[in-house]
Amino acid sequence: MSSANIPEQHVPVCRLVDGADGESRFVDAAIGYTTNLGPLRQTTVIPATAISFHWRPAGFVSEIHPTVRRRVILITEGAAEVTVGGGEARIFRPGDVLEALDCEGRGHVVRALGDLSFDFHNAPQRQIVLPLTGGIEGENGDGSRRQVPPGGVYFGEDTTGQDHITRALDSTVRFSIFAFLV
Secondary structure (H helix, E strand, C coil): CCCCCCCCCEEEEEEEEECCCCCEEEEEEEEECCEEECCEEECCCCCCCCCCCCCCCCCCECCCECCCCCEEEECCCCEEEEEECCCCEEEECCCCEEEECCCCCCCEEEEEECCCCCCCECCCCCEEEEEEECCEEEEECCCCEEEECCCCCEEECCCCCCCEEEEEHHHCCCEEEEEECC
């Protein structure tokens, strides 16, 4: 997303909206935090009537389509490229939030990307990663590597060190649970 993620201030959201010309377009927005609960921040409650999970194989490309109803899409694994009618494309990765509101015009195209790796980065805090599907390979800044199959446990605490990078084992889609440690 092009909007800066400033977790202390707001949740960045990219919205897909209908343009006056019938073509979808991107609008960068933010949901501000309204409540402080000690060190935690919270937005207002967003009403929802349903929840579903979607999985697309790497390389999948949809037809151009509008969304059937308002959807808030939380990317949890992998990456998706969304292209709007005017040709602009954006890539969404885990942690990105996309709100699809383009219900009237031609819509958008979604392409599931095969690149399930990330650049070297520090963990946001000490955490345990539990891969449920796919598994992960973690590489530390010192070059050491460790493979964790589905059902295994990966403990990460390099919050200020030499960084790490994770890759999907065998380029398969992975779904993991992240448990942050205090």
